[in-house]
Amino acid sequence: MKFVIQINASPREAQAANTGYQFIKAALANGHDILLVFFYYDGVCNAQVPAFAGEDDLSAHWCALARAHALDFVLCVSAAQRRGLASCEGADDRRLAPGFRIGGLGQWVDACLKADRILAFGV
């Protein structure tokens, strides 16, 4: 099946992003496709690289997962701009962990139309 996943919470304040990560790993292991992982609200903070690798560095796990499975990790541009993760011009990939890119809600809607299942982690 084709999944679209939405991640809405910062890994610093809630378990939800980690749950989404575990779900995606299990879905891939079970042969499903992940069309898009869309980071929205405070979820865009998953693309932030903490200054020290450590207890809660989910961004490193996201990077490895994106690389291993050629996944598309998109941050909503306006949510990222609000949180200092993208400049006014849009993309500013220097601030993002590798594997993440800036995109828009249109990509989310588009992927939803192609997907069999839509799941969100964190409200």
Added chain:
Amino acid sequence: MKFVIQINASPREAQAANTGYQFIKAALANGHDILLVFFYYDGVCNAQVPAFAGEDDLSAHWCALARAHALDFVLCVSAAQRRGLASCEGADDRRLAPGFRIGGLGQWVDACLKADRILAFGV
């Protein structure tokens, strides 16, 4: 009276940071002293400058308040490092809105010992 204020929430996800800002303005207007405003947990995100000035740009209000009253706005270094607002070496003021600086929990404890009142906004 001498107040120490702790701000624990991002202005993007909750009203608490704004309430703290309104409280500080009122305390100053009533002749009280603000020894320290300590930003902790996701509260450090108050020092993030959104890429577009707009509806929820509390950081601009914080900057103006710090300037007008010579207030000390300190971000906890480890909370800021976790959220990409400080480098490993500690201070990286380029990422912070003017008026904010990087500090540590020791400064918070120290200020608490000198203060008459401690208030926190957001848990």
Added chain:
Amino acid sequence: MSVLHLVNTSPFETVALIRCLERAGEGDAVLLLENGVYGALSGCGFSAKVAAAAGSLDIVVLEPDLEARGLDRARLLQSLRLVGYSGFVELAVRHPLSLSWT
């Protein structure tokens, strides 16, 4: 040392307000602010507990947050009083300690 308790979540969704009232001591103040102002409504499931607690506690509502949410004063419990941010500061001056209930 008396305590200023801050309650900022909706009593329709969380038990923070009720848990706070259970732990507040005589002479403490409870300030309902942000989504906590819904706790000032009369005629709701939690209203009787709030009204009863107002006998021994100073239960106060932050008026700007009430206005923000469009809540009519006529809908509030009678025993509560309203303050602005200056009144909030006065409460903090009167009570040496403060605790937040989310």
Added chain:
Amino acid sequence: MSVLHLVNTSPFETVALIRCLERAGEGDAVLLLENGVYGALSGCGFSAKVAAAAGSLDIVVLEPDLEARGLDRARLLQSLRLVGYSGFVELAVRHPLSLSWT
């Protein structure tokens, strides 16, 4: 289209679980995860409502989150079943829609 409901907050603190059960339709599934796994406990204030709902709903508990919190299986309501992340994926496959209750 049946719905997979995700409940991730503690029923000791929020009414999300109860509000979810009130809006879940026959044949829907409710997955208790993260702090929502406390909703699987027997002998608590909310347990009777959860047990009653388990008659018409598939109420499922995410076992890794249960283990994380050290909750003994002997303390859980009998009518619920446990799954891992693979079982979570299966639930998402079985139910075309999903909703989160926080």
Added chain:
Amino acid sequence: MPKRFVFVVRQPPYSGARNAEMLDQILAAAAFDLAVDVLFLDDGVWHLQSGQSPQNAGLRRFAPMLQTLELYDVREIAVEAESLEERALAAEKLILPVRCLARIDIPDWIAGHEIAVSCG
């Protein structure tokens, strides 16, 4: 047939940028010419309370932005009758015309969509 979306709002207003972001997502789906419904449940119905004046709290008015749901091609704005009753709100005094659904009818109404999104 195009997919029918339902967005479910359970949280009250004034949570930073969340409200605007919730609305952006709803309007993005509506912009694709899809059938988009919005359901206000529980504290979400407080979004529809008339007379909101957030300026003294230093907050922006969100109600006028929410009212744009009418202008865009959002198909149905629904509220749960019991959520209104518990809060002593009257459907005819809300800031938007709404369809009132009984709690018992909510599951079937939700089941009539292909995509459901909890958005605050």
Added chain:
Amino acid sequence: MPKRFVFVVRQPPYSGARNAEMLDQILAAAAFDLAVDVLFLDDGVWHLQSGQSPQNAGLRRFAPMLQTLELYDVREIAVEAESLEERALAAEKLILPVRCLARIDIPDWIAGHEIAVSCG
């Protein structure tokens, strides 16, 4: 006389970095040689549940870090008896030795401090 601190914990564990940051703040006060007490209330008592194994959920063990409260000069670790009872937890099975306070005694106990901090 040095100020007496009380930190009040009401939220359950596993909320990202919050837990570590809560502990950092408590230990920072303790490092100043102050009288520091910690009170676990409501879902906060779940921090003290024994047998937590978060590895399969991809989470780090926090209980061992919390147990360092004993090593540092934290004066009193208190829990509310009613919070334990509501969750069918027994004080003697927790991961730390605690002082058990009845709900009715909580206000006076808190009032015996100069600084109170809600920390999760």
